[in-house]
Amino acid sequence: MKYLLRRLGFYALAAWASVTLAFAIPRLMPGDPAVAMFARFRGKLTPEAMEALRAAFGFNDAPTWSQYLGYLGHLARGDLGISISQFPAPVGSVIAGALVWTLFLTGLAVVISFTLGTLLGMVAAWRRGRWFDSALPPLLTFVGALPYFWLAMLALFVGGFTLGWFPTGHAYDDNVTPGFTGAFVGSVARHAVLPAATIVVATVGGWMLGMRNTMMRTLGEDYVLLARAKGLSPARIMVRYAARNAAVPNLTGFGMELGFVLSGSLLTEIVFSYPGQGYLLIRAVQSLDYPLLQGLFLTVTLAVLGANWLVDLVYVWLDPRMRRS
Amino acid sequence: MRLRGPVATSVLCALALGCASPRERPAPGVLTITEEQSATFIRNFNPLQYAGDVRWPARHAMYEPLIIYNPLAGTYVPWLAESYRFADGGRELRFTVRRGARWSDGRPFGPGDVVFTFKLLSRWKALDVHTLWKHLASIEADGQDVLIRLGRPHMPVLDAIAQQPIVPEHIWINVPDPSTFANEEPVATGPFTRVTSFRNQVYEVERNPLYWQAGLPKVKALRFRAYPANEQVMLALLGDELDWAGAFIPAVDRIFVRRNPAHHHRWFPLIDATVFLYANTRRKPLDDVRVRKALSMAIDRELIAKVALHGYTRPSDATGLSDAYARFRDPTAVARGDWVAFDLERAGRLLDEAGLPRGPGGVRQGADGKPLSFAVLTPAGYSDWVAAAQIIARGLRQVGVDAAVRASEYQAWFEQISNGDFGLAVGWSEAAATPYSLYRAMMSTGSVLPLGEPSGENWHRFGLPAADSLLAKLELATDPEEEKRLFSALQHLFVEHAPAIPLFPGPLWGEFNSSRFTGFPNAQDPYAPLSPHLEPQSLLVLTRVAPR
Numbered sequence: 001m002k003y004l005l006r007r008l009g010f011y012a013l014a015a016w017a018s019v020t021l022a023f024a025i026p027r028l029m030p031g032d033p034a035v036a037m038f039a040r041f042r043g044k045l046t047p048e049a050m051e052a053l054r055a056a057f058g059f060n061d062a063p064t065w066s067q068y069l070g071y072l073g074h075l076a077r078g079d080l081g082i083s084i085s086q087f088p089a090p091v092g093s094v095i096a097g098a099l100v101w102t103l104f105l106t107g108l109a110v111v112i113s114f115t116l117g118t119l120l121g122m123v124a125a126w127r128r129g130r131w132f133d134s135a136l137p138p139l140l141t142f143v144g145a146l147p148y149f150w151l152a153m154l155a156l157f158v159g160g161f162t163l164g165w166f167p168t169g170h171a172y173d174d175n176v177t178p179g180f181t182g183a184f185v186g187s188v189a190r191h192a193v194l195p196a197a198t199i200v201v202a203t204v205g206g207w208m209l210g211m212r213n214t215m216m217r218t219l220g221e222d223y224v225l226l227a228r229a230k231g232l233s234p235a236r237i238m239v240r241y242a243a244r245n246a247a248v249p250n251l252t253g254f255g256m257e258l259g260f261v262l263s264g265s266l267l268t269e270i271v272f273s274y275p276g277q278g279y280l281l282i283r284a285v286q287s288l289d290y291p292l293l294q295g296l297f298l299t300v301t302l303a304v305l306g307a308n309w310l311v312d313l314v315y316v317w318l319d320p321r322m323r324r325s
Numbered sequence: 326m327r328l329r330g331p332v333a334t335s336v337l338c339a340l341a342l343g344c345a346s347p348r349e350r351p352a353p354g355v356l357t358i359t360e361e362q363s364a365t366f367i368r369n370f371n372p373l374q375y376a377g378d379v380r381w382p383a384r385h386a387m388y389e390p391l392i393i394y395n396p397l398a399g400t401y402v403p404w405l406a407e408s409y410r411f412a413d414g415g416r417e418l419r420f421t422v423r424r425g426a427r428w429s430d431g432r433p434f435g436p437g438d439v440v441f442t443f444k445l446l447s448r449w450k451a452l453d454v455h456t457l458w459k460h461l462a463s464i465e466a467d468g469q470d471v472l473i474r475l476g477r478p479h480m481p482v483l484d485a486i487a488q489q490p491i492v493p494e495h496i497w498i499n500v501p502d503p504s505t506f507a508n509e510e511p512v513a514t515g516p517f518t519r520v521t522s523f524r525n526q527v528y529e530v531e532r533n534p535l536y537w538q539a540g541l542p543k544v545k546a547l548r549f550r551a552y553p554a555n556e557q558v559m560l561a562l563l564g565d566e567l568d569w570a571g572a573f574i575p576a577v578d579r580i581f582v583r584r585n586p587a588h589h590h591r592w593f594p595l596i597d598a599t600v601f602l603y604a605n606t607r608r609k610p611l612d613d614v615r616v617r618k619a620l621s622m623a624i625d626r627e628l629i630a631k632v633a634l635h636g637y638t639r640p641s642d643a644t645g646l647s648d649a650y651a652r653f654r655d656p657t658a659v660a661r662g663d664w665v666a667f668d669l670e671r672a673g674r675l676l677d678e679a680g681l682p683r684g685p686g687g688v689r690q691g692a693d694g695k696p697l698s699f700a701v702l703t704p705a706g707y708s709d710w711v712a713a714a715q716i717i718a719r720g721l722r723q724v725g726v727d728a729a730v731r732a733s734e735y736q737a738w739f740e741q742i743s744n745g746d747f748g749l750a751v752g753w754s755e756a757a758a759t760p761y762s763l764y765r766a767m768m769s770t771g772s773v774l775p776l777g778e779p780s781g782e783n784w785h786r787f788g789l790p791a792a793d794s795l796l797a798k799l800e801l802a803t804d805p806e807e808e809k810r811l812f813s814a815l816q817h818l819f820v821e822h823a824p825a826i827p828l829f830p831g832p833l834w835g836e837f838n839s840s841r842f843t844g845f846p847n848a849q850d851p852y853a854p855l856s857p858h859l860e861p862q863s864l865l866v867l868t869r870v871a872p873r
Contacts (some may be wrong), residue, residue: 031736035779037376039739042753043781045454052450053376056504087377088505089367097365097525153556161560168560174351174527174550269364270553275525279364279553288736 003323007312011305018301023071026293029285033059033084036288057084058291071294080298081291085283091295094280099262099299101171102276105192106261106268109199114254116200117207121250122243124208125215126234137212140205152198152271159194166194169273195272199265207250215246248318255311259304263296354545354872355529356842358569359561360385360857364553365525371508372490373445375454382530385863386547387513388490391420391439391471393861394758396596396649397851402865405434405491405514406471415478415801418486420471426537428493429511429518434537436466441494443473451504455485479800481761488861516542516867526551543871544842562589568842569866571834571857573709575635581836588840592847592855593637596649597831598756598763600641600710602701602717603785604826605747607776610691614823615679618664620749621826622672623720626665630829633712638829641665644816645767647830650760653809658816664823672724681725689725698727702741702750705732710751713828717751742784745776752784753831759808761799764815768792768824787824833858844870 034054038045045053054060058081060067074081080091120140124133143151160168172178172187218224219242227237266278277296284292316323351357360381369379372388391406401409406420426434443464446453460482462474473486493512500506511518518533531546550566552558558572562581565588574581574591582589604611604620611617626640641647643662646654676689681697684690689697699721703714714730721728728749733741742750755762762782766772770788774780795815802808835855837845846853846866853865 035740036736038743038779038781039736041376041454041781043739043743043779045781046456046459048450049454049456052504056376056451056502082505083378085378086367087374088369088507089378094367156560161564168564168566169552169557170526170550174548178524271556273364273526273552273557275365275551283363286735 004312004316007309011309014305015302018305019072019075019298020068022294022297022301023068025297026288026290027064029288031288033057033288033290037084040287057087058082075298080295083284083289083292085287085289085292091291094292095277095295095299098275098277098280101274102262102265102278104188105171105195105274105276106199106265107258108192109196109265110203110254110257110261112196113200113203114207114250114257117204118211118243118247118250120204121208121211121213122215122238122246124212125219125246126238126242128216133212137205137209140208142205144202144205146202148198148202149267149271151202152195152267155194155198156271167191171275191274195265195268195274198271199268207253210250210253211243211246214249215242218242218246221245244318248315251311251314251318255307256304258310259307260300262303263300351548352545353841355548356544356546356568356870357548357550357566358857359550359552359558359567360571361549362554362558363551365551366523366528366549367507367525368509368520368523368528369507370511370520371503371506372513373442373449373452373492373503374506376451376504380528381549381857382515382517382547383508383511384490384860385857386517386530386867387511387515388492389513389515389864390488390490390861391422392487393864394484394488395853395862395865396758396859397594397846397854399652401487404861404864405439406487409483409487411478411480411803415480415803416475418473418475418483419467420473420487422469422471423537424469426514427535428495429513429533429535430493430496431535432493432495434491434493434514436469436471438494439471439491440464440466441497442489442491445492445497445503446489449502449504455489457482457485457489461486480802481757481759481800484758490861515864517547521546538868541868543844544867545872547867562836562838565838565840567836568838569845569857569870570836571855572836573834574836577635577637577836585840588838589836590839590845590847591834591836593832593834594848594851594854595638595647595830595832596854597647597833598649598754599645599647599830600713600828601645601752601754602826602828603742603747603750603752605745605749606785606787606824607745608748610679610681610697611748613679614821615675616681617823617826619672619675619679619724620721620726621664621823622666622668622675623724623726624717624826624828625667625720626828627667629713629716633709633716634829634832635709637832641827641829643820643823643827645754645763645819645825645827646760646816647756649756650763653760653812653816655813655816658813658820661817662820665827667720669720669723676724676726683725687725688727696727697725699748700729700731702738702747703730703732704735704738706735714751717749717828740779743779743781745774745778745780745784745786747784750784751828754825755782759799760812760815761796764792764812764819765796767819768822769796785825787822789818789822789824792818839873841873842870843873 083089083091083094086094127133160166171191176183176187178184224241227241266282269276269279281296367378370383371379372383389405393402393404395402405423407423409420411418422436428434447458460475460479462476464473496512516536517530519531521531522529527550529546529548532542555572558570559574561567577591604617606612630638630640642659643665644658681689701714701718703710711732718728718730741747742752755766766782768787768789770793772783773786773788795811799811833856846855854862857863
């Protein structure tokens with residue numbers, strides 16, 4: 001309990017730091033939103049029009065500290081400002097529209113990839129030296145090392161275009177209405193297969209290798225030997241004794257990965273025309289859309305913190321030593 | 326093995342889901358268009374908000390202008406106005422507004438709406454991005470007419486006034502701030518006004534049953550799908566998902582047209598602005614016309630057109646006029662402009678003459694003994710320009726100029742070119758109804774800003790008093806013959822001084838699929854440009870296209 005409270009204090013501090021960083025990072029980027037706007041209009045703006053636009057967009061020349069205070073004040077009221085690249089939509093609604101899809105697609109893909117990779121790694125370590133262990137890890141590492149863009153394009157072209165098995169883009173069919181209907185859920189699932197599958201294929205090798213290697217070490221431990229000597233069933237030894245302990249390092253990675261889910265998968269979103277945070281982020285960077293960048297950084301950093309907090313909780317369950325300290 | 330079960334099941338599920346997937350097919354009579362490249366859409370139909378993220382139909386299908394300029398025919402098509410005329414030596418511009426047109430909510434359209442719209446621009450400077458009120462003195466309704474007084478006569482301003490989208494007074498008078506207004510439920514005069522569905526990746530706009538052109542439009546509704554990049558648009562075109570698009574596709578004939586020659590069509594007329602190589606005339610020795618002409622002769626434009634532009638264009642002539650200005654082109658000026666012909670030997674001789682002899686290593690040296698060295702700037706995202714810049718740099722190196730391509734991110738490129746912080750740079754030029762703004766940007770002294778001050782035009786900082794007086798006469802010219810004579814004189818001036826180096830006239834991308842719809846413009850029936858990028862010219866296409 002004390003451990004969890006201490007962690008909570010740390011998270012509060014980290015949350016303040018991420019709020020501040022979300023404010024600072026866009027302002028440290030090279031370039032100036034006003035220049036970006038001038039460039040967007042190909043320089044065809046009079047000083048008066050430019051001034052009026054600056055006012056409409058909410059740019060101001062106030063000192064940084066007063067901008068920071070204003071930002072904190074707005075944040076406290078849940079107001080993230082107006083997006084410039086998608087003017088005049090509020091940042092909150094722009095992010096909300098993309099967040100759900102990113103959470104669904106990238107989240108699902110990361111969970112599947114982690115679970116599948118860990119299970120495969122476990123089996124590979126358990127049957128070390130057999131064909132399963134010698135063939136699969138190199139194969140998956142090879143596939144994972146292929147440029148993702150190329151892999152995704154190939155999947156889109158073959159699975160979506162040539163064979164026509166899957167849709168070539170978007171999160172769901174044009175002709176279905178969103179809602180909890182079979183048609184909608186089916187359509188969403190169909191549209192998610194190709195993008196999720198490419199992420200899983202590209203990342204599963206890493207999880208598998210990590211799990212396999214830690215598990216190898218665990219299998220040499222005395223308590224595994226003891227379990228064998230006691231005559232426990234091999235499945236129980238594999239899962240409850242060896243895998244449970246071996247999973248801890250992988251889980252740390254999973255926590256990190258889960259947090260970064262919210263930054264989206266830019267390439268997946270572009271190749272499969274999928275709505276999401278990654279595309280918003282690149283667009284915000286290109287047009288120096290400070291309010292949107294702030295909002296995106298904030299959601300990502302808070303998500304990383306939240307995910308780590310969850311992982312902390314799972315540690316306590318996995319590792320009895322944590323409970324005592 | 327335990328795992329085999331779930332894995333096999335999920336693979337089967339995935340396959341079942343996939344096999345059950347039908348191709349996306351809209352209802353008959355629904356025209357699918359893509360012009361904006363984006364992964365998602367926000368609902369914004371404010372036609373006045375040029376700075377905002379406004380959806381395509383706002384200025385292409387919903388809100389209409391008084392008159393539409395057709396760059397292919399070189400004619401003005403009466404639209405919400407039946408006619409226009411200048412009076413009082415060009416100080417007065419009078420539009421006669423169409424009778425019988427209605428807003429999509431049933432209220433009548435009239436001169437009051439036109440006056441209101443222009444007054445809105447004067448009150449909200451953020452909306453007046455064409456700076457109309459620099460020229461306008463007053464505007465008022467006079468019966469069925471709209472009477473505009475100009476501060477001083479200025480013919481070229483007609484285009485911007487005539488093509489201003491008009492909004493309804495009875496709605497917009499209640500909008501507190503039109504510069505931040507998203508106009509989610511548009512009321513307009515155009516052929517398509519009813520937004521029947523709007524989702525973040527697809528939306529549909531149905532036709533306006535009260536449209537003033539009886540029996541039009543023939544298309545029932547427009548559908549817009551979000552595609553984040555060119556590759557996705559290409560795939561959608563190949564899969565017959567799209568009816569109309571304006572994407573750059575490399576080797577379009579092989580990839581797209583030949584796949585289904587009966588229905589896959591493309592038309593890339595050379596009516597976009599000419600692409601130029603700008604030479605900063607404030608930097609020695611680029612201030613010397615002989616040097617600029619020599620650099621021009623070292624450029625293999627045939628190769629640029631064939632390789633960098635996939636054969637979609639041709640080398641520019643020395644007047645720099647694209648086909649949008651074909652009716653102004655003066656053959657005698659074109660014939661005089663021999664400095665666009667690829668001739669390395671002549672280029673070398675001219676550079677010798679200009680006092681730039683070859684030094685050690687074959688690189689030419691200026692009077693100060695420094696090697697002649699330039700970076701050729703281009704935005705990195707424009708793959709055709711980058712390829713063109715590489716061909717340019719290779720040609721320059723062959724005549725002893727140390728040139729290298731520097732491709733940078735769009736904003737960085739724009740900052741350098743607009744501040745005059747460059748030696749050589751590839752860039753676009755002005756596109757309008759007449760070459761007035763092109764030549765104004767090329768050589769009027771009034772458009773020259775000091776180095777370091779960001780400028781939207783005349784990046785090469787070149788001014789000629791002789792050009793000023795011709796341009797001033799053009800502002801007053803109402804007689805087409807006189808206008809033509811003045812443009813001829815400007816062309817001769819341009820050919821003589823080579824203020825910038827023309828490369829190729831820009832193609833305007835447009836593709837269509839005729840399996841569901843007919844009536845798109847093409848080379849055989851060039852009634853309007855095909856490209857959906859042109860506003861308000863898309864209205865000409867939307868009122869002609871019909872379902873099969």
